[in-house]
Amino acid sequence: MRRQQADIVIVGAGMIGLSLACLLAKAGRQVTVLERHSQPQLSDELALRVSALNNRSRQVLRDCGAWPLIDDYRIGPYTSMEVWDKDSPAHIEFSAAEINQDDLGAIAENNVVEHFLWQQALQLGVDIQQVDEWKLLNEGDADSLVEIKVGDDLVFASLLVGADGGRSLVRQWSELPVTFWDYEQQGIVANIKTEQPHGGVARQIFLPTGPLALLPTPDAHTVSIVWSADTALAEQLLHESAERFAKHVETESQRVLGGCKCVSDIKAFPLRMQYARQWQHGRIVLAGDAAHTIHPLAGQGANLGFADVRALAQHLDTRDLKSLVELNKALSKYSRERRADTQLMIAGMEAFKRGFGTANPLVKGMRAIAFAIPNKLTPLKRRLAQLAM
Known part of the structure; x- marks a missing residue:
C-alpha cells in the first residue's frame, strides 16, 4: 500500500474542480484530483450540455490558461x-x-471547457487520478490530516474539496445537511x-x-x-x-x-433546487453543484460555481493549510461570502419560476x-x- 501526500485533494474533474485545481497549482499548492472518468475528448459535433459563461467566469478560465484555447476551438x-x-x-x-x-x-460546451482545463491542470503539475471508487477514512482535525483510501493506496491531505456535483459523495461522507425541493x-x-x-x-x-x-x-x-x-x-x-x-x-x-x-x-x-446548509466542516469544503444547484432558466449555475472557485482560491491564498485554525478562518470567510450570493440567486430564480409559471x-x-x-x-x-x- 502506497502512502501519498498532497496539500489539497479535489474530488471531481468537471469545470469547477479542474479550474480550482489550476488556480491552486499556480499558487504553489500540491493538488490531487480524483475522477471516475477520463479526459473528455473533442468532437466535430456540438455537445448537448453547454454553459452561458459571463465575463467573471471567463476571467477565471483565463487565469487558468484555458480560455484562449477554448476561444480558439469553439464558442x-x-x-x-x-x-x-x-x-x-x-x-x-x-x-x-x-x-x-x-x-x-459566451456559450461554451462543457466537455470542451473540461478538455482544456484538464490539459492545463496536467501542465501545471496537478496529479489527476482516474479511480472507480474512494473512501474517506479520516476527516482530519487539528492533529491529523484528511485520510482517503483510493484503491489500494492512502492519500493524506490538509484539505478535501467536494466538487463532485449535485450527488456529491464528499457531501454525503461528511454528512453536511442539505435543503432541496423538486421543480x-x-x-x-x-x-x-x-x-x-x-x-x-x-x-x-x-x-x-x-x-x-x-x-x-x-x-x-x-x-x-x-x-x-x-x-x-x-x-x-x-x-x-x-x-x-x-x-x-x-x-x-x-x-x-x-x-x-x-x-x-x-x-x-x-x-431540482439543492442547497447545502453547511458548506464546510473541519478540513472538508464544498464548491459548485456539490454546494448548490439552481433552476437553469437564467443560465447561472456554472457562473455560481466559477465564483466559488475564485473566492475559495483567494481565501486559501497563502494560508498555512496544516493549521486547522488558519484553515477554518479561510473556509468560514469563503462559505459566508458564497452562501450569501447563492441564497440571493436561489431566491431570484424561485421568484422568476413562480412569477412566470x-x-x-x-x-x-x-x-x-x-x-x-x-x-x-x-x-x-x-x-x-x-x-x-
Missing part, C-alpha cells in the same frame, strides 16, 4: 439578449453595445438547425409550462436549446420523433428563427409592466446588461 458569443412572455406583451431586449462591450457572454420539471437539451440565423442573440421565451432558451452556437444556423418543461410535457416530448419535437420548438418559439430541424439526440435531466391574469399584467419599464428606460436597461455579464 458561441452572444452580443444581445431577448426575453419575452408568450402569454403577455412582456418583452425586453438589451445588447452589449449599450454598455460598450463586445459581448454579454417537477425536466431540462430538455438538443441542438436545433434554424431557417434564419441566430445573429448572436441569446433568446428565452417564458411559457406556461416552463421557459425555453435558444442559445447561439458557433454555427450561425444552429442553436442549443434548454427547455425546462413540466414533467408531464417533458415525458410527452421525449417520446415524440425528432421531427415532431423540432416542430414544437418552432411553434413555442413563435417561429422567431423560422423553421426548425433537430440535428442531435434529445436528452433530459430532472430539475402562473396564468393568473393579475400576475400576467404585472409581468408585462415589469418588462416594459426597463425596456423603455435606458439607464435601467444598461444596468441589466451589466448584471447579465
